[in-house]
Amino acid sequence: MTIEAIVAKYGLAALFAGAALEGEAAVVAGGVLAHQQYFPLWAAMIAAATGSFCADQAWFFAGQRMRDHRWVAAARARPAFARALAMLERHPVGFIFAFRFLYGFRTISPIAIGTTAVAPRLFAAVNAVSAISWGIIFCSIGYWFGHAFEALVGRLTQGPRLWWLVGGIVAAGLAAALIYRQRSRAR
Template identity: 50%
Template sequence: MSIESFISQYGLAAIFLGAAFEGETSVVTGGLLAHQHLLPLVGSAVAAVTGSFFADQLFFFAGRHYRDTKRVRRIAEKPAFAKALETLDRHPTIFILSFRFLYGLRTISPIAIGTSHIPARTFVMLNAISALVWGVVFTAIGYVFGDGLIELVDKVMPKQKLAGVAILVVVAALAIAGVRYWRRRHASRTGASQPRANAAAASTTDGSGRTPV
């Protein structure tokens, strides 16, 4: 089976799963492949929209019905979870419409929303609107800027254009994964240092909360 045939057969499923669990890289890649006429443009956008929508509905369901499980409680201890709930309390509609565009909050936010007072019907409606905009926008980015990316690949690998596109996508995905890994480590270190700071502050006060003299 050729690479072209493989993409044609499994590409839309890959975009669906990528939109659900990876993010923008998969969706932009779908637009790029549509630009190369390896996938249908509308089909790529639909796969991106539905993948994102169903994944966030699944995460919302986990927060709503499994909030007492060990895994969800562990997620709820992360600083991003508290940040998501705080933003949700201030601007519920805007936050639900925009969380998938916010770096570092996309996966954890629907779980946090599921533990809140937001009705499921409201989340379904706003989640559908947000997924539609998100999927169409990032598919369009890959499609519209396909000329520039293909021109870049053509200069580097003129005889292996498709392989060059694949390498470009892998490099981009690894770079994004590296940034996310660094941000998670930074957040975990920040969260770990806070209890130590609180303990140090407490050790300088007496039982009444006053600093001893």
Template identity: 55%
Template sequence: MATGTRRLSIETLIARYGLAAVFLGAGVEGETMVLAGGLFAHEGMLSLPGTVIAAAAGSFMADQALFAAGRRFRDHRLVTRAQAKPAFAKALRTLERYPIGFIFAFRFLYGLRTVSPVAIGTSHVPFRTFVGINALAAITWAVLFTSLGYVFGTGVAELFGRYRPHGRQWLWVGLAALVLGLVFGAFRWWRSRKIG
């Protein structure tokens, strides 16, 4: 029941506020809002490129704000309290071992999404390094989850049955497959380095 109510409220927000809801939701809610935005784009209620841009911008801005908070308030009691938590320590350990890969991948890692930009902000990672990789990761994340919502939002049966992408839709489907392949390849590389 709670899931249905939550889903309905997300759909209502997007129906009422459009791309602004996707922008805010990408930074606060995350994947659920972006997947829903992709579904709305599939239904023709939102522009697909606009949804990708709103999702990427919202995710990017939220993570930049968290990074800035970690950098500015690294000695504040709330940040020092967060540093005592296992997820924060895990984020810093992984960042030390794989700085570039971790900055790119943290938004894809369950349980580390919110704490990671704050942890990176408390580290010695330069601002310019974080902003560049964060921008690339936000675009990749937005393309992936918007496209997944666009392609799979109406169900697997429709995908393999009635739904046939046409025109520029093939570009988005291909781009989503490419991004998914890159993310999967990067994850396998990261796992092999971690095991080895």
């Protein structure tokens, strides 16, 4: 199976998962792939928005239904959790809309919001609008700057270079996650 066939077959599913698990980098990459015509830009935007929406809904319900679970308690102990609650108290709807755009708040915020009295319908409605906006913005960044990304990285579609690039990105992501995890445990 060629690289083009793999991307064509799993590209949008991978973009959905990347938006849910990783965030902006995966969605910008999805925009670049849409620019290279692996799939339509509108489909990339829908996959990104849906992945982000579903992940944040899951985190919200985890915070709401599993308040006493040890990993929610661990999240509560993080400084970002208290900051998220403080911002939520000051600007509830604005914060629900904006948290995915704020560095360091993407995963912790829906958990924190879930532990409060915010109604699930309100969270879902604002989360949907925010996820759609986020998907459109970050896919568009990748799409419109696709020429610059191609010039920087080279032709991504040429054989083994794509695998080296993907491998390097995965390795860098894993290294960053390990470093982050070690630093957060040291605190």
